[in-house]
Amino acid sequence: MPQLAFDIGFFAELPKLQPPVRKGVLDAWEKFNRLTLDQLFKDQGLKLESLVKAKDKQIRTIRIDQFWRGVVLAPPTGDTFVLLRVMQHDKAIAWAMKQKSSINEVTRAVEIRDAATLDEITPAYERVADHSSKVRLFAKFSDGDLKALGIDDETLRQARSLVDQEQLDVFAPLLPQDQREVLQYLASGCTVEEVWQDIVAPALHASTKPVDTRDYETAIQHTRARIALVTAPEELRDILEKPFAAWRVFLHPSQRKVAYRASYSGPAQVTGGPGTGKTVVALHRVKHLLGYLRDGDRILLTTYTNALVNALRSGLESLVEDPELRERVDISTVDGFAGRVVAEAPGAVTLRPLMSNEEVSRWGRAAKATGFTGSAQFLAQEYRHVVLAQGIGSLAEYEAADRRGRGSRLTAAERPLVWKTVERFTAGLAADGCRTWLQTCVEAAGLLEAKGPPYRHVVVDEAQDLHPAQWRLLRAAVPARPDDLFIAGDPHQRIYDSKVSLKSLGIRVTGRSVKLRKNYRSTQEILRWSTALLIGRPIAQFEDEGRNETLLGYRSALHGDGPAVRGAASEEAELDALVDQVRAWMDAGVGAGEIGVSARFNKTCAKAVAHLKDAGVPAVSLRNASGDSATGEEAAVRVGTMHSFKGLEFRCVAVIGVNDEALPFAKAVTPPDVDPKQHETDMMSERCLLFVACTRARDSLYVSWTGQPSPFLVEAGCGVD
Numbered sequence: 001m002p003q004l005a006f007d008i009g010f011f012a013e014l015p016k017l018q019p020p021v022r023k024g025v026l027d028a029w030e031k032f033n034r035l036t037l038d039q040l041f042k043d044q045g046l047k048l049e050s051l052v053k054a055k056d057k058q059i060r061t062i063r064i065d066q067f068w069r070g071v072v073l074a075p076p077t078g079d080t081f082v083l084l085r086v087m088q089h090d091k092a093i094a095w096a097m098k099q100k101s102s103i104n105e106v107t108r109a110v111e112i113r114d115a116a117t118l119d120e121i122t123p124a125y126e127r128v129a130d131h132s133s134k135v136r137l138f139a140k141f142s143d144g145d146l147k148a149l150g151i152d153d154e155t156l157r158q159a160r161s162l163v164d165q166e167q168l169d170v171f172a173p174l175l176p177q178d179q180r181e182v183l184q185y186l187a188s189g190c191t192v193e194e195v196w197q198d199i200v201a202p203a204l205h206a207s208t209k210p211v212d213t214r215d216y217e218t219a220i221q222h223t224r225a226r227i228a229l230v231t232a233p234e235e236l237r238d239i240l241e242k243p244f245a246a247w248r249v250f251l252h253p254s255q256r257k258v259a260y261r262a263s264y265s266g267p268a269q270v271t272g273g274p275g276t277g278k279t280v281v282a283l284h285r286v287k288h289l290l291g292y293l294r295d296g297d298r299i300l301l302t303t304y305t306n307a308l309v310n311a312l313r314s315g316l317e318s319l320v321e322d323p324e325l326r327e328r329v330d331i332s333t334v335d336g337f338a339g340r341v342v343a344e345a346p347g348a349v350t351l352r353p354l355m356s357n358e359e360v361s362r363w364g365r366a367a368k369a370t371g372f373t374g375s376a377q378f379l380a381q382e383y384r385h386v387v388l389a390q391g392i393g394s395l396a397e398y399e400a401a402d403r404r405g406r407g408s409r410l411t412a413a414e415r416p417l418v419w420k421t422v423e424r425f426t427a428g429l430a431a432d433g434c435r436t437w438l439q440t441c442v443e444a445a446g447l448l449e450a451k452g453p454p455y456r457h458v459v460v461d462e463a464q465d466l467h468p469a470q471w472r473l474l475r476a477a478v479p480a481r482p483d484d485l486f487i488a489g490d491p492h493q494r495i496y497d498s499k500v501s502l503k504s505l506g507i508r509v510t511g512r513s514v515k516l517r518k519n520y521r522s523t524q525e526i527l528r529w530s531t532a533l534l535i536g537r538p539i540a541q542f543e544d545e546g547r548n549e550t551l552l553g554y555r556s557a558l559h560g561d562g563p564a565v566r567g568a569a570s571e572e573a574e575l576d577a578l579v580d581q582v583r584a585w586m587d588a589g590v591g592a593g594e595i596g597v598s599a600r601f602n603k604t605c606a607k608a609v610a611h612l613k614d615a616g617v618p619a620v621s622l623r624n625a626s627g628d629s630a631t632g633e634e635a636a637v638r639v640g641t642m643h644s645f646k647g648l649e650f651r652c653v654a655v656i657g658v659n660d661e662a663l664p665f666a667k668a669v670t671p672p673d674v675d676p677k678q679h680e681t682d683m684m685s686e687r688c689l690l691f692v693a694c695t696r697a698r699d700s701l702y703v704s705w706t707g708q709p710s711p712f713l714v715e716a717g718c719g720v721d
Ligand SMILES: Nc1ncnc2c1ncn2[C@@H]1O[C@H](COP(=O)(O)OP(=O)(O)OP(=O)(O)O)[C@@H](O)[C@H]1O
Pocket: 246, 247, 250, 251, 252, 255, 272, 273, 274, 275, 276, 277, 278, 279, 280, 281, 490, 493, 519, 520, 521, 646, 647, 648, 649, 695
């Protein structure tokens, strides 16, 4: 029976199609399901026509309505057709004439290329290359290596004519998709082995038969990264109604391989720069695990902030339709989970969580009481990074504690006094009926270790900022069995003071760790600009702190304008300019709810909200916004601190107040004379904070400051003189 499948290119254009055109697509799909092959080709309403002088006879058009046409891949054998695009009549014909389909001999997937344009431009590039003194872009790769990665003869010739990245950018949208990716990763510095492992191998299908490059029926089945087979009208209706949720249907082979691997023999990890789809992969992993859950088993899906919990909840709702299945997943922050475990324990007493600003003053008081003369900051860090990190509960343990990694010196003779101060601090908290969140985690871990783990699987997103005490809690939440922990995170986005090495916690992911490199969120221009903030700075992996993470090969297929940067003479002028920028975005058709404004401090955010509102622009603080689809607030610009922007994304982002007093913020950075190592870590967190805020932007990024720009911008040469 014939069927009509859908290409990713069609989905990309879907938001622009009006409801009657979408209805036409649904009708066409139903017709493919209803008619025989013979009837399809003869149907006068559908007009499944091939085009005279087309580059490829199997690319045809169909009638969607009076003005719109669909471009369809109609292979001569098999009965699966693929809807590639829906466009206005003339555009559809012009586009269809130029395309050519083929089957990649390595990945076995269907690829589409703009053969007419490639044929037209390649000779000119070849001539330029012949007369250029520049080394060819792919000179260091042999034909054999390129072919082994799936590059065919035509693409090889085209690739050999290129001398630099700019030229590849011109060719890229025209090239067959799998081959385009291979060339882009090689050009960005990846080795043949890396490209094979990360890009090609995940797309391979376990088949020992030689590829039949005429068997489109099989090849379409192998193209799940780009072609969706839809089986029920409700499914299609749902897809047509929620056109932005392409991630639900199409996963990159590297994403699918990680998310849907049948089983991992232990903890598994997925890393990758901002916007590479780690959260998407985590959600798909939950879906996969739900399919195998035994009676009574439950899953914990956990992350760092409440805003991310909301995002995970709505993501899971759109991915897993069955509410009974979803009910088997608890979604909460790690701290929220700890609070629940502690509250549910027999004889639990309610304690107030301590705010972080209260903590330092309490340390000051404890130090005064014991006569400790060092700083409160030292004590707070010692407690966090040594005592809580190592789960120390007595003076003897503290005396034996490993302080490697701390840059502040402490003699053996000084340790008892520090410990006495720690005891004073914790006793003070207990007496006042409060406790820190990390203490809650420590207690919760202890309770679970005694009682047994409540979950079968734990899936963690934004893992880079978790503290060892939080990891211990998660470890205790799930038995050490295959598929116990699935961890998604990015060390480049570490913005809290928790440098953890999973290895040191006994969580081993070696051999079960995958890195994603393709950014689906931001334009390449925004990415290049933002990554300059971190380039050349060593960033420790969280798998093993002794090794560094890189952003090699990290790239986006999207293009747009580069970020706009602007220095203002006064804060008032900066806020006025912000209003102008937000208005310009809105005038260009961007909804207020698709705009995010971020600043280092709450007080700057409050001023931005007030200023936008005064100017008649609806704005809401992220602190007050409830969920991501809160009615009424949907049409308001979201304003939040850089910390609260973690994990979120907006079509347009303004990052304001990026001056030398805000980034780095002196109070957040330990002075080098107190602890030089901590100083470096804190500086890196401040830098990452700016990186995180900027990488929330999909289409447009705007960065402004008053007075002197942040040295991070200056050092990175980010458009600042
Ligand atoms: N395979 C895909 N197809 C289409 N869109 C995708 C795909 N994977 C991810 N996306 C989209 O890319 C954006 C970023 O994805 P996601 O939030 O999962 O990335 P992330 O790696 O968790 O980002 P960050 O670390 O910056 O928080 C989202 O809009 C998501 O829907």
